[in-house]
Amino acid sequence: MKKELSIFDNPKNVKKLLIIFYCSLVILLIAEFFIHPHPAFFFEHVKGFSAVYGFFSCVMLIFLAKILRLIVMKKENYYDK
């Protein structure tokens, strides 16, 4: 039988992956200083606007989704009752 993959069972590998991920974030922030800027609107003159917007979009998304869950979540057999 073929050996199954298990690289992510080792916490060391997960940690390595996270470090690579964090490094790529830093590189992206630095890269913005070396490209020809092409701002769409006035607020995009601020360096790192996309990064901040992306981060807070996802935080807001989760925050609002948790509130929404209080309203719309029902048991799986809700419609069968």
Place this chain on the structure above:
Amino acid sequence: MTSNMIPPAIIFILAAFLIPFLKGKTKSIYMLLIPVATFYVLVNIPYGNIWTYEFWGYNLILGRIDKLSMIFGYIFTIMAFLGILFALKVKDDLQHVSAIVYAGATLGVVLAGDFLSLYLFWEIMAVSSTFLIIASRTRASREAGFRYILVHLIGGLFLLAGIVLYTQKTGTIAFDYIGLTGIESYLIFIGIALNAAAIPLHAWLPDAYPNGTPTSTVFLSAFTTKSAVYLLIRTFPGADLLIWIGAFMVFVPIFYAVLENDIRRVLAYSLLNQIGFMLVGIGIGTQLALNGAVAHAFCHILYKGLLFMAAGSVLQMTGKIKCTEIGGLYKTMPLTCLFCIVGAASISAFPLFSGFVSKSMIVTATVNEKMVFVYLILQFASAGVFHHAGIKVPFFTFFGHDSGIRAKDPSWNMTLAMGIAAFACIFIGVFPQPLYNLLPFIVDYVPYTGAHVVGQLQLLMFGALAFALLILSGYYPPEIKSINLDVDWSYRKLGRGAYIVMDRGLNLINRVSESVLMGVVKGVVSFFKSAAAKIALFVSVNIWLLLGYRGKRLEIKKNRLYNDILEGTLPIGIGAAVAISFILLMFILT
């Protein structure tokens, strides 16, 4: 050249009905050849109106061939091929036949140049797709299929009403740009928007699609909504209303996608979100925006098909598809995992993947039109898409907690179909020019600029950072076995409530009217029933008195006659005699 070619829709629909008579390899090759033959026809037909027929004084146009209809014709044929390849080993002719008829009807809708043939193919699409939903043969799928067909028949009626009014007003069934002007245009708009799953007419989609079989959902995800997107581009480009519907659609479904437990429902909500991008593009209506909407529909069909194929593979091999029940599948399904990640990267619009070169056209169009608010919503949604479809779907399916399931990659044909779709996603992302050449307007757009790539990557990667931090901190909403209410609640729960109200209310009226009516009728009937007896008695008693009957003998005679008449046991001769004697009496007395 064209006279000896058959319209693509007819090829598909006629060819479908031979499938049940074929077996084994012949059947597989035959099914794969249907889209190949159609593709050959599409490549070889000239532009213009072809396959026109006279029908009851109306001109049917089965082939309106221009750049807009052709690009949709190509992608639907390609997707039909991939879907057939993916479903090749399914041992259920009903699914094969309905899937191929469905694909054919969609091609019919896309190429139709007149409303009559459009409506015909539109309804074939609704019916054949219903069979794909109920093909799971579960109670849930049957009920969802029933709701699906009801909703679509109502949508079809709106379209038909609009078509009738439109035809009466313009005197022709041919159509092109309509625009939101009169009542007929709004009726047509509602009919098409329902098929595009435009909010608030969207609930049928996340209700029905996740109930399909592992393979039929792939077909469903491609055809109905995108053929409606095509029609909106054709008939309502630049309708401001679509910008707002679209902006709402990119925004709201992502919250549901975050909460949903069923992977295919997550994908259904992200499908709504992606259509939202297209509707914004159509609503803006500039050449760049319309190009963007078309390109995005093209790419979307491929990567969404790919994602549904990956989800279908997981469902096929494990029998499970809920986040709470699966996880850690990368260990034994590495290829499916890899293809799923390609699909996820494409839908998230990562640079070098297909979504990047199409979605960014729509976003740039909002910039050109100075729509700050819409731009910010689209950017928010872009981060959100990456969050739920780009990360959540692969993460909870193939990584996350190890469910202990050790399912293998699916059969060669399913893997190959995913492989081709994944290849196409990357190819378009790296070489967008062939796709741009197919678009309806000349493309003057460069997706790969430094600012755009870095900006998009920042948006996505810092969204991913938020996901990572929330997962690690435990704040991320846990996967719970649950369902989330959507507007289908109105016709599923309220509908049931309305039924109870109708039952109690209207049936009460029924019962009251029944008792009143029956009382009156009974009274009248019994009056007329005894009336004959009473008249007969009146006549007879007088005769009997004349004849000298008195006392007890008269009583006995009266009772016997009365009962005989009431029970109908009176010989007809006596009845006749009574009648005649009655007439005689009248004659004598007057």
